[in-house]
Amino acid sequence: MRDDLIDLLWTGLLETLYMVFWSSLFALAIGLALGITVVVTERGGILPIPILNKVIGFIINTVRSLPFIILIVILLPVSRFIVGTSLGPKAAIVALSIGAAPFLARIIENSLKEVAGGKIEAAKSVGASPVTIIFRVLIPEALPALVRAATIAVIAITEFTAVAGAIGAGGLGSLAIRFGYQRFREDILFATVLVIILLVQIIQWTGDLTARSIQQRRFKRE
Amino acid sequence: MITVQQLSKSYSTTKGATIQALDGIDLHIDRGDIFGIIGFSGAGKSTLIRCLNRLEEPDTGSIIVGGQDIMLLKGKELRQARQKIGMIFQQFNLLDSRTVFGNVAFPLEVAGKSKAEIRDRVTDILELVQLSDKAGMYPSQLSGGQKQRVGIARALANDPDVLLSDEATSALDPETTHSILELMKDINRKLKLTIVLITHELDVLQHICNRMAVIEGGRIVETGTVDKFFIQPESATSKRFVHIVQNYYANRFLVEGQGAGI
Numbered sequence: 001m002r003d004d005l006i007d008l009l010w011t012g013l014l015e016t017l018y019m020v021f022w023s024s025l026f027a028l029a030i031g032l033a034l035g036i037t038v039v040v041t042e043r044g045g046i047l048p049i050p051i052l053n054k055v056i057g058f059i060i061n062t063v064r065s066l067p068f069i070i071l072i073v074i075l076l077p078v079s080r081f082i083v084g085t086s087l088g089p090k091a092a093i094v095a096l097s098i099g100a101a102p103f104l105a106r107i108i109e110n111s112l113k114e115v116a117g118g119k120i121e122a123a124k125s126v127g128a129s130p131v132t133i134i135f136r137v138l139i140p141e142a143l144p145a146l147v148r149a150a151t152i153a154v155i156a157i158t159e160f161t162a163v164a165g166a167i168g169a170g171g172l173g174s175l176a177i178r179f180g181y182q183r184f185r186e187d188i189l190f191a192t193v194l195v196i197i198l199l200v201q202i203i204q205w206t207g208d209l210t211a212r213s214i215q216q217r218r219f220k221r222e
Numbered sequence: 223m224i225t226v227q228q229l230s231k232s233y234s235t236t237k238g239a240t241i242q243a244l245d246g247i248d249l250h251i252d253r254g255d256i257f258g259i260i261g262f263s264g265a266g267k268s269t270l271i272r273c274l275n276r277l278e279e280p281d282t283g284s285i286i287v288g289g290q291d292i293m294l295l296k297g298k299e300l301r302q303a304r305q306k307i308g309m310i311f312q313q314f315n316l317l318d319s320r321t322v323f324g325n326v327a328f329p330l331e332v333a334g335k336s337k338a339e340i341r342d343r344v345t346d347i348l349e350l351v352q353l354s355d356k357a358g359m360y361p362s363q364l365s366g367g368q369k370q371r372v373g374i375a376r377a378l379a380n381d382p383d384v385l386l387s388d389e390a391t392s393a394l395d396p397e398t399t400h401s402i403l404e405l406m407k408d409i410n411r412k413l414k415l416t417i418v419l420i421t422h423e424l425d426v427l428q429h430i431c432n433r434m435a436v437i438e439g440g441r442i443v444e445t446g447t448v449d450k451f452f453i454q455p456e457s458a459t460s461k462r463f464v465h466i467v468q469n470y471y472a473n474r475f476l477v478e479g480q481g482a483g484i
Contacts, residue, residue: 121277122315122373126329126380127304136328140319218318219362 008175009191016171016199019089019161023096024154030097031104031153034060036134038105039112046120047130060102068163071099092169096160104153111145112138144211151207155200162196172196223253223384223416224274229283231269231440243269244280245440251418251433256410258431258448259420260463266440267420271386274418275307276300288383305333308377312389314369316361322348322372323357329379343379350412351375351405367398374405378413385409387419391426403429424467428452436460 040046041053072095079091123137165173180189226249233241243266251257261267272278285292330340348354351371391399436444443457455461
Protein backbone atom coordinates (compact mmCIF):
# COMPACT_ATOMS: atom_id res chain seq x y z
CA MET A 1 0.00 0.00 0.00
CA ARG A 2 1.35 3.40 -0.98
CA ASP A 3 0.52 6.91 0.19
CA ASP A 4 -1.45 7.90 -2.89
CA LEU A 5 -4.05 5.14 -2.40
CA ILE A 6 -6.47 7.06 -0.23
CA ASP A 7 -6.24 10.19 -2.37
CA LEU A 8 -6.86 8.28 -5.59
CA LEU A 9 -9.73 6.32 -4.10
CA TRP A 10 -11.34 9.44 -2.69
CA THR A 11 -11.19 11.28 -6.01
CA GLY A 12 -12.48 8.21 -7.84
CA LEU A 13 -15.32 7.74 -5.39
CA LEU A 14 -16.38 11.38 -5.69
CA GLU A 15 -16.36 11.14 -9.48
CA THR A 16 -18.37 7.95 -9.39
CA LEU A 17 -20.90 9.40 -6.97
CA TYR A 18 -21.18 12.50 -9.13
CA MET A 19 -21.87 10.41 -12.23
CA VAL A 20 -24.24 8.02 -10.46
CA PHE A 21 -26.23 10.83 -8.89
CA TRP A 22 -26.81 12.91 -12.00
CA SER A 23 -27.21 9.97 -14.36
CA SER A 24 -29.74 8.38 -12.02
CA LEU A 25 -31.65 11.61 -11.77
CA PHE A 26 -31.83 12.16 -15.52
CA ALA A 27 -32.42 8.48 -16.31
CA LEU A 28 -35.19 8.38 -13.73
CA ALA A 29 -36.87 11.45 -15.20
CA ILE A 30 -36.64 10.16 -18.78
CA GLY A 31 -37.51 6.60 -17.73
CA LEU A 32 -40.53 7.73 -15.73
CA ALA A 33 -41.81 9.79 -18.64
CA LEU A 34 -41.31 6.92 -21.10
CA GLY A 35 -42.67 4.27 -18.73
CA ILE A 36 -45.81 6.25 -17.95
CA THR A 37 -46.35 7.04 -21.63
CA VAL A 38 -46.03 3.38 -22.58
CA VAL A 39 -48.53 2.32 -19.89
CA VAL A 40 -51.18 4.95 -20.57
CA THR A 41 -51.02 4.93 -24.38
CA GLU A 42 -51.42 1.20 -24.89
CA ARG A 43 -54.69 -0.22 -26.19
CA GLY A 44 -57.19 -0.18 -23.33
CA GLY A 45 -55.03 2.24 -21.31
CA ILE A 46 -56.29 5.51 -19.87
CA LEU A 47 -55.15 7.55 -22.91
CA PRO A 48 -54.89 5.03 -25.74
CA ILE A 49 -52.64 6.18 -28.60
CA PRO A 50 -51.45 2.87 -30.07
CA ILE A 51 -49.12 4.47 -32.64
CA LEU A 52 -47.19 6.48 -30.04
CA ASN A 53 -47.07 3.37 -27.91
CA LYS A 54 -45.48 1.35 -30.74
CA VAL A 55 -42.95 4.08 -31.58
CA ILE A 56 -41.78 4.48 -27.99
CA GLY A 57 -41.68 0.73 -27.53
CA PHE A 58 -39.48 0.47 -30.61
CA ILE A 59 -37.09 3.19 -29.40
CA ILE A 60 -36.80 1.57 -25.97
CA ASN A 61 -36.04 -1.82 -27.49
CA THR A 62 -33.51 -0.38 -29.91
CA VAL A 63 -31.49 1.42 -27.26
CA ARG A 64 -31.69 -1.58 -24.95
CA SER A 65 -30.39 -3.95 -27.60
CA LEU A 66 -27.08 -2.07 -27.87
CA PRO A 67 -24.27 -3.15 -25.54
CA PHE A 68 -23.49 -0.25 -23.24
CA ILE A 69 -19.90 0.21 -24.34
CA ILE A 70 -21.01 0.60 -27.96
CA LEU A 71 -23.75 3.00 -26.92
CA ILE A 72 -21.17 5.25 -25.24
CA VAL A 73 -19.14 5.35 -28.44
CA ILE A 74 -22.21 6.16 -30.53
CA LEU A 75 -23.21 8.88 -28.07
CA LEU A 76 -19.82 10.59 -28.03
CA PRO A 77 -20.93 13.26 -30.54
CA VAL A 78 -24.11 13.81 -28.53
CA SER A 79 -22.07 14.31 -25.37
CA ARG A 80 -19.83 16.75 -27.18
CA PHE A 81 -22.90 18.62 -28.35
CA ILE A 82 -24.63 18.76 -24.95
CA VAL A 83 -21.75 19.25 -22.48
CA GLY A 84 -19.00 20.33 -24.88
CA THR A 85 -16.69 17.40 -24.31
CA SER A 86 -16.57 13.67 -24.94
CA LEU A 87 -14.25 12.98 -22.01
CA GLY A 88 -14.65 12.92 -18.27
CA PRO A 89 -17.56 12.42 -15.87
CA LYS A 90 -19.78 15.06 -17.45
CA ALA A 91 -19.66 13.43 -20.86
CA ALA A 92 -20.35 10.06 -19.25
CA ILE A 93 -23.50 11.39 -17.62
CA VAL A 94 -25.06 11.98 -21.03
CA ALA A 95 -24.35 8.44 -22.18
CA LEU A 96 -25.31 6.91 -18.84
CA SER A 97 -28.63 8.76 -18.70
CA ILE A 98 -29.62 7.83 -22.23
CA GLY A 99 -28.35 4.29 -21.82
CA ALA A 100 -30.15 3.60 -18.55
CA ALA A 101 -33.43 5.41 -19.29
CA PRO A 102 -34.97 2.71 -21.55
CA PHE A 103 -34.07 0.02 -19.02
CA LEU A 104 -35.75 2.10 -16.32
CA ALA A 105 -38.74 2.72 -18.56
CA ARG A 106 -39.36 -1.04 -18.78
CA ILE A 107 -39.13 -1.71 -15.05
CA ILE A 108 -41.26 1.34 -14.32
CA GLU A 109 -43.78 0.09 -16.88
CA ASN A 110 -43.92 -3.24 -15.05
CA SER A 111 -44.39 -1.55 -11.68
CA LEU A 112 -47.22 0.63 -12.97
CA LYS A 113 -48.97 -2.31 -14.60
CA GLU A 114 -49.13 -4.02 -11.20
CA VAL A 115 -51.65 -1.40 -10.05
CA ALA A 116 -55.03 -3.15 -10.08
CA GLY A 117 -57.24 -2.09 -12.97
CA GLY A 118 -60.14 -1.74 -10.55
CA LYS A 119 -58.47 1.19 -8.79
CA ILE A 120 -58.16 3.02 -12.09
CA GLU A 121 -61.80 2.27 -12.89
CA ALA A 122 -62.86 3.56 -9.50
CA ALA A 123 -60.96 6.78 -10.17
CA LYS A 124 -62.59 7.06 -13.60
CA SER A 125 -65.99 6.47 -12.05
CA VAL A 126 -65.65 9.57 -9.86
CA GLY A 127 -64.72 11.64 -12.90
CA ALA A 128 -60.93 11.77 -12.57
CA SER A 129 -59.01 12.97 -15.63
CA PRO A 130 -56.15 10.94 -17.10
CA VAL A 131 -53.58 13.33 -15.58
CA THR A 132 -55.18 13.00 -12.14
CA ILE A 133 -55.20 9.23 -12.50
CA ILE A 134 -51.50 9.17 -13.42
CA PHE A 135 -50.31 11.41 -10.59
CA ARG A 136 -52.78 10.60 -7.81
CA VAL A 137 -53.54 6.96 -8.44
CA LEU A 138 -50.97 5.17 -10.62
CA ILE A 139 -47.78 6.64 -9.15
CA PRO A 140 -48.77 6.67 -5.45
CA GLU A 141 -50.20 3.14 -5.67
CA ALA A 142 -47.06 1.83 -7.38
CA LEU A 143 -44.66 3.81 -5.16
CA PRO A 144 -43.07 0.89 -3.24
CA ALA A 145 -42.51 -0.97 -6.52
CA LEU A 146 -41.16 2.20 -8.12
CA VAL A 147 -38.65 2.68 -5.30
CA ARG A 148 -37.46 -0.89 -5.80
CA ALA A 149 -37.23 -0.30 -9.55
CA ALA A 150 -35.19 2.85 -8.96
CA THR A 151 -32.85 0.91 -6.67
CA ILE A 152 -32.20 -1.68 -9.36
CA ALA A 153 -31.55 1.10 -11.83
CA VAL A 154 -29.16 3.07 -9.62
CA ILE A 155 -27.13 -0.10 -9.05
CA ALA A 156 -27.10 -0.81 -12.78
CA ILE A 157 -25.91 2.75 -13.37
CA THR A 158 -23.14 2.25 -10.80
CA GLU A 159 -21.99 -0.77 -12.80
CA PHE A 160 -22.21 1.21 -16.01
CA THR A 161 -20.04 4.01 -14.61
CA ALA A 162 -17.31 1.44 -14.12
CA VAL A 163 -17.66 0.41 -17.76
CA ALA A 164 -17.67 4.04 -18.84
CA GLY A 165 -14.48 4.45 -16.81
CA ALA A 166 -12.75 2.15 -19.27
CA ILE A 167 -13.07 4.72 -22.01
CA GLY A 168 -12.16 7.82 -20.14
CA ALA A 169 -15.08 8.72 -17.94
CA GLY A 170 -13.09 8.78 -14.72
CA GLY A 171 -14.39 7.41 -11.45
CA LEU A 172 -13.67 4.14 -9.67
CA GLY A 173 -13.93 2.03 -12.82
CA SER A 174 -11.30 4.08 -14.56
CA LEU A 175 -9.11 3.90 -11.47
CA ALA A 176 -9.29 0.13 -11.43
CA ILE A 177 -8.41 -0.12 -15.13
CA ARG A 178 -5.74 2.57 -15.37
CA PHE A 179 -3.96 1.93 -12.10
CA GLY A 180 -5.03 -1.49 -10.97
CA TYR A 181 -4.79 -3.26 -14.31
CA GLN A 182 -2.48 -1.23 -16.55
CA ARG A 183 0.04 -0.25 -13.85
CA PHE A 184 -0.16 -3.47 -11.85
CA ARG A 185 -1.31 -1.70 -8.70
CA GLU A 186 -3.12 -4.59 -7.11
CA ASP A 187 -3.73 -2.62 -3.93
CA ILE A 188 -5.73 -0.09 -5.93
CA LEU A 189 -7.60 -2.80 -7.81
CA PHE A 190 -8.76 -4.53 -4.63
CA ALA A 191 -9.50 -1.33 -2.80
CA THR A 192 -11.61 -0.11 -5.73
CA VAL A 193 -13.56 -3.35 -5.88
CA LEU A 194 -14.15 -3.14 -2.15
CA VAL A 195 -15.46 0.43 -2.37
CA ILE A 196 -17.78 -0.47 -5.28
CA ILE A 197 -19.15 -3.45 -3.35
CA LEU A 198 -19.81 -1.24 -0.32
CA LEU A 199 -21.43 1.41 -2.49
CA VAL A 200 -23.83 -1.09 -4.09
CA GLN A 201 -24.72 -2.53 -0.68
CA ILE A 202 -25.52 0.91 0.67
CA ILE A 203 -27.71 1.75 -2.35
CA GLN A 204 -29.62 -1.53 -2.07
CA TRP A 205 -30.03 -1.13 1.67
CA THR A 206 -31.34 2.43 1.31
CA GLY A 207 -33.80 1.38 -1.40
CA ASP A 208 -35.08 -1.59 0.60
CA LEU A 209 -35.48 0.52 3.70
CA THR A 210 -37.44 3.21 1.85
CA ALA A 211 -39.74 0.75 0.09
CA ARG A 212 -40.34 -1.14 3.31
CA SER A 213 -41.16 1.96 5.31
CA ILE A 214 -43.75 3.02 2.71
CA GLN A 215 -45.27 -0.43 2.75
CA GLN A 216 -45.29 -0.66 6.52
CA ARG A 217 -47.14 2.59 6.79
CA ARG A 218 -49.81 1.37 4.38
CA PHE A 219 -50.10 -2.18 5.62
CA LYS A 220 -49.55 -1.78 9.33
CA ARG A 221 -51.64 -4.03 11.53
CA GLU A 222 -53.35 -2.87 14.64
CA MET B 223 -84.23 8.97 -13.71
CA ILE B 224 -82.49 6.57 -16.04
CA THR B 225 -83.78 5.57 -19.45
CA VAL B 226 -81.82 3.18 -21.60
CA GLN B 227 -82.83 2.65 -25.20
CA GLN B 228 -81.61 0.12 -27.70
CA LEU B 229 -78.27 -0.28 -25.97
CA SER B 230 -75.94 -2.73 -27.72
CA LYS B 231 -72.37 -3.73 -27.15
CA SER B 232 -70.28 -6.43 -28.76
CA TYR B 233 -66.77 -7.63 -28.15
CA SER B 234 -64.46 -9.12 -30.69
CA THR B 235 -62.43 -12.03 -29.40
CA THR B 236 -58.82 -12.67 -30.33
CA LYS B 237 -59.96 -15.40 -32.67
CA GLY B 238 -61.94 -12.87 -34.69
CA ALA B 239 -65.39 -13.92 -33.50
CA THR B 240 -67.76 -11.31 -32.07
CA ILE B 241 -69.70 -11.76 -28.87
CA GLN B 242 -72.91 -9.80 -28.47
CA ALA B 243 -72.69 -8.80 -24.79
CA LEU B 244 -75.70 -6.48 -24.86
CA ASP B 245 -78.38 -6.78 -27.51
CA GLY B 246 -80.91 -3.95 -27.73
CA ILE B 247 -81.43 -3.23 -24.04
CA ASP B 248 -84.43 -1.05 -23.10
CA LEU B 249 -84.77 -0.08 -19.49
CA HIS B 250 -86.50 2.53 -17.41
CA ILE B 251 -85.59 3.25 -13.80
CA ASP B 252 -87.64 5.65 -11.66
CA ARG B 253 -86.16 8.37 -9.49
CA GLY B 254 -85.59 7.15 -5.94
CA ASP B 255 -86.02 3.50 -6.84
CA ILE B 256 -83.77 0.65 -5.84
CA PHE B 257 -83.59 -1.26 -9.06
CA GLY B 258 -82.09 -4.74 -9.25
CA ILE B 259 -80.69 -6.41 -12.33
CA ILE B 260 -80.27 -10.13 -11.93
CA GLY B 261 -78.75 -12.68 -14.25
CA PHE B 262 -76.57 -15.79 -14.30
CA SER B 263 -72.83 -15.47 -14.93
CA GLY B 264 -72.07 -14.19 -18.41
CA ALA B 265 -75.57 -12.79 -18.97
CA GLY B 266 -74.19 -9.30 -19.54
CA LYS B 267 -75.28 -7.64 -16.29
CA SER B 268 -71.84 -6.34 -15.45
CA THR B 269 -71.37 -4.93 -18.95
CA LEU B 270 -74.76 -3.26 -18.67
CA ILE B 271 -74.09 -1.45 -15.41
CA ARG B 272 -70.61 -0.41 -16.56
CA CYS B 273 -72.16 1.11 -19.69
CA LEU B 274 -74.30 3.38 -17.51
CA ASN B 275 -71.29 5.54 -16.62
CA ARG B 276 -69.39 4.53 -19.75
CA LEU B 277 -66.61 2.65 -18.03
CA GLU B 278 -67.56 0.35 -20.88
CA GLU B 279 -68.15 2.01 -24.23
CA PRO B 280 -71.44 0.87 -25.83
CA ASP B 281 -71.69 0.46 -29.61
CA THR B 282 -75.13 2.00 -30.10
CA GLY B 283 -78.11 3.21 -28.10
CA SER B 284 -78.85 6.03 -25.70
CA ILE B 285 -78.46 6.29 -21.94
CA ILE B 286 -80.34 9.17 -20.39
CA VAL B 287 -79.45 9.90 -16.77
CA GLY B 288 -81.30 12.79 -15.16
CA GLY B 289 -82.29 14.25 -18.52
CA GLN B 290 -78.78 14.12 -19.98
CA ASP B 291 -77.76 11.67 -22.70
CA ILE B 292 -74.53 10.16 -21.39
CA MET B 293 -73.72 8.75 -24.82
CA LEU B 294 -73.32 12.23 -26.33
CA LEU B 295 -70.82 13.48 -23.75
CA LYS B 296 -67.12 13.76 -24.36
CA GLY B 297 -64.01 14.35 -22.23
CA LYS B 298 -64.65 16.91 -19.53
CA GLU B 299 -68.46 16.79 -19.84
CA LEU B 300 -68.42 13.04 -19.33
CA ARG B 301 -66.11 13.37 -16.32
CA GLN B 302 -68.46 15.96 -14.79
CA ALA B 303 -71.47 13.73 -15.39
CA ARG B 304 -69.61 10.86 -13.70
CA GLN B 305 -69.27 12.94 -10.54
CA LYS B 306 -73.04 12.66 -10.23
CA ILE B 307 -73.07 8.89 -10.78
CA GLY B 308 -71.44 7.09 -7.87
CA MET B 309 -70.25 3.53 -8.25
CA ILE B 310 -69.29 0.77 -5.84
CA PHE B 311 -67.48 -2.43 -6.73
CA GLN B 312 -67.25 -6.06 -5.70
CA GLN B 313 -63.52 -5.72 -4.99
CA PHE B 314 -63.99 -2.30 -3.30
CA ASN B 315 -61.11 -0.81 -5.35
CA LEU B 316 -59.87 1.46 -2.59
CA LEU B 317 -56.51 3.20 -2.90
CA ASP B 318 -53.94 1.54 -0.63
CA SER B 319 -51.82 4.68 -0.68
CA ARG B 320 -54.51 6.69 1.06
CA THR B 321 -56.22 6.51 4.42
CA VAL B 322 -59.98 6.13 4.75
CA PHE B 323 -60.17 9.92 4.88
CA GLY B 324 -57.97 10.24 1.78
CA ASN B 325 -60.04 7.73 -0.16
CA VAL B 326 -63.27 9.58 0.53
CA ALA B 327 -61.55 12.91 -0.17
CA PHE B 328 -60.36 11.75 -3.61
CA PRO B 329 -63.59 12.47 -5.56
CA LEU B 330 -63.79 15.86 -3.85
CA GLU B 331 -60.23 16.69 -4.92
CA VAL B 332 -61.24 15.67 -8.44
CA ALA B 333 -64.21 18.03 -8.21
CA GLY B 334 -61.86 20.84 -7.18
CA LYS B 335 -63.22 21.42 -3.69
CA SER B 336 -61.24 23.43 -1.14
CA LYS B 337 -59.45 21.79 1.78
CA ALA B 338 -62.01 23.07 4.28
CA GLU B 339 -64.95 21.87 2.20
CA ILE B 340 -63.30 18.48 1.80
CA ARG B 341 -62.73 18.15 5.54
CA ASP B 342 -66.35 18.98 6.36
CA ARG B 343 -67.83 16.77 3.69
CA VAL B 344 -65.63 13.76 4.47
CA THR B 345 -66.45 14.07 8.17
CA ASP B 346 -70.19 14.12 7.42
CA ILE B 347 -70.11 11.25 5.00
CA LEU B 348 -67.97 9.05 7.27
CA GLU B 349 -70.52 9.60 9.97
CA LEU B 350 -73.27 8.51 7.59
CA VAL B 351 -71.49 5.21 6.88
CA GLN B 352 -70.52 4.85 10.57
CA LEU B 353 -66.78 4.95 10.06
CA SER B 354 -65.90 8.19 11.84
CA ASP B 355 -63.45 6.39 14.11
CA LYS B 356 -61.56 4.82 11.19
CA ALA B 357 -60.68 8.00 9.27
CA GLY B 358 -56.93 7.68 9.84
CA MET B 359 -56.66 3.99 8.97
CA TYR B 360 -55.45 2.46 5.75
CA PRO B 361 -57.70 0.08 3.76
CA SER B 362 -55.50 -2.92 4.63
CA GLN B 363 -56.48 -2.48 8.28
CA LEU B 364 -60.21 -2.74 7.59
CA SER B 365 -62.58 -5.70 7.28
CA GLY B 366 -64.44 -6.37 4.03
CA GLY B 367 -67.60 -4.73 5.27
CA GLN B 368 -65.72 -1.65 6.44
CA LYS B 369 -63.94 -1.43 3.08
CA GLN B 370 -67.27 -1.45 1.28
CA ARG B 371 -68.52 1.28 3.59
CA VAL B 372 -65.52 3.36 2.53
CA GLY B 373 -66.40 2.50 -1.09
CA ILE B 374 -69.93 3.75 -0.50
CA ALA B 375 -68.65 6.91 1.23
CA ARG B 376 -66.38 7.59 -1.72
CA ALA B 377 -69.22 7.04 -4.18
CA LEU B 378 -71.45 9.44 -2.22
CA ALA B 379 -68.83 12.15 -1.68
CA ASN B 380 -69.93 14.37 -4.57
CA ASP B 381 -73.59 14.00 -3.67
CA PRO B 382 -74.60 11.96 -6.72
CA ASP B 383 -78.13 11.35 -7.99
CA VAL B 384 -77.47 7.74 -8.86
CA LEU B 385 -75.51 4.96 -7.20
CA LEU B 386 -74.39 2.01 -9.31
CA SER B 387 -73.58 -1.14 -7.41
CA ASP B 388 -71.53 -3.73 -9.30
CA GLU B 389 -71.98 -6.89 -7.19
CA ALA B 390 -71.08 -4.83 -4.13
CA THR B 391 -71.96 -7.56 -1.65
CA SER B 392 -70.76 -10.62 -3.55
CA ALA B 393 -67.42 -10.73 -1.73
CA LEU B 394 -68.96 -10.34 1.73
CA ASP B 395 -70.29 -12.83 4.24
CA PRO B 396 -74.08 -12.96 4.84
CA GLU B 397 -74.03 -10.87 7.99
CA THR B 398 -71.91 -8.14 6.44
CA THR B 399 -74.01 -8.29 3.28
CA HIS B 400 -77.05 -7.62 5.41
CA SER B 401 -75.50 -4.58 7.08
CA ILE B 402 -74.33 -3.14 3.74
CA LEU B 403 -77.81 -3.64 2.26
CA GLU B 404 -79.32 -1.89 5.27
CA LEU B 405 -76.91 0.98 4.73
CA MET B 406 -77.91 1.21 1.06
CA LYS B 407 -81.58 1.24 2.03
CA ASP B 408 -80.83 3.94 4.55
CA ILE B 409 -79.01 6.23 2.10
CA ASN B 410 -81.70 5.60 -0.51
CA ARG B 411 -84.23 6.99 1.93
CA LYS B 412 -82.15 9.78 3.46
CA LEU B 413 -80.55 11.09 0.28
CA LYS B 414 -83.38 10.27 -2.17
CA LEU B 415 -80.78 8.41 -4.14
CA THR B 416 -81.61 6.19 -7.11
CA ILE B 417 -79.76 2.90 -6.75
CA VAL B 418 -79.09 0.46 -9.57
CA LEU B 419 -77.55 -2.80 -8.49
CA ILE B 420 -76.60 -5.95 -10.26
CA THR B 421 -76.40 -9.23 -8.45
CA HIS B 422 -76.78 -12.96 -8.78
CA GLU B 423 -77.98 -13.27 -5.20
CA LEU B 424 -81.73 -13.59 -4.76
CA ASP B 425 -81.44 -12.51 -1.14
CA VAL B 426 -80.15 -9.12 -2.21
CA LEU B 427 -83.14 -8.59 -4.52
CA GLN B 428 -85.62 -9.70 -1.87
CA HIS B 429 -84.03 -7.55 0.76
CA ILE B 430 -83.84 -4.12 -0.85
CA CYS B 431 -85.12 -3.92 -4.43
CA ASN B 432 -88.51 -2.58 -5.52
CA ARG B 433 -88.38 -3.13 -9.22
CA MET B 434 -86.07 -5.34 -11.17
CA ALA B 435 -85.03 -6.69 -14.54
CA VAL B 436 -83.81 -10.12 -15.55
CA ILE B 437 -81.04 -10.28 -18.09
CA GLU B 438 -80.08 -13.31 -20.19
CA GLY B 439 -77.85 -13.50 -23.23
CA GLY B 440 -77.53 -9.72 -23.39
CA ARG B 441 -81.30 -9.13 -23.48
CA ILE B 442 -83.77 -8.03 -20.85
CA VAL B 443 -86.14 -11.00 -20.63
CA GLU B 444 -88.39 -9.70 -17.87
CA THR B 445 -89.02 -6.53 -15.89
CA GLY B 446 -91.40 -5.81 -13.05
CA THR B 447 -91.63 -5.75 -9.30
CA VAL B 448 -89.61 -8.09 -7.14
CA ASP B 449 -92.84 -9.63 -5.79
CA LYS B 450 -94.02 -10.55 -9.26
CA PHE B 451 -90.67 -12.17 -9.99
CA PHE B 452 -90.96 -14.50 -7.02
CA ILE B 453 -94.70 -15.17 -7.22
CA GLN B 454 -95.30 -15.25 -10.95
CA PRO B 455 -92.04 -15.58 -12.85
CA GLU B 456 -92.69 -15.31 -16.60
CA SER B 457 -89.41 -15.85 -18.38
CA ALA B 458 -87.51 -19.14 -18.41
CA THR B 459 -84.55 -17.49 -16.66
CA SER B 460 -86.71 -16.17 -13.83
CA LYS B 461 -88.28 -19.59 -13.42
CA ARG B 462 -84.83 -21.15 -13.21
CA PHE B 463 -83.85 -18.68 -10.47
CA VAL B 464 -87.03 -19.18 -8.49
CA HIS B 465 -86.95 -22.97 -8.90
CA ILE B 466 -83.49 -23.09 -7.41
CA VAL B 467 -84.94 -21.60 -4.23
CA GLN B 468 -88.09 -23.68 -4.32
CA ASN B 469 -86.16 -26.92 -4.83
CA TYR B 470 -84.00 -26.02 -1.90
CA TYR B 471 -87.00 -25.48 0.35
CA ALA B 472 -88.67 -28.64 -0.93
CA ASN B 473 -85.59 -30.71 -0.20
CA ARG B 474 -85.25 -29.23 3.24
CA PHE B 475 -88.88 -30.09 3.86
CA LEU B 476 -88.40 -33.69 2.79
CA VAL B 477 -85.27 -34.17 4.83
CA GLU B 478 -86.18 -32.29 7.96
CA GLY B 479 -89.95 -32.16 7.95
CA GLN B 480 -92.31 -29.28 8.44
CA GLY B 481 -90.84 -26.17 9.98
CA ALA B 482 -87.46 -26.62 8.41
CA GLY B 483 -86.04 -23.43 7.10
CA ILE B 484 -82.86 -21.61 6.67
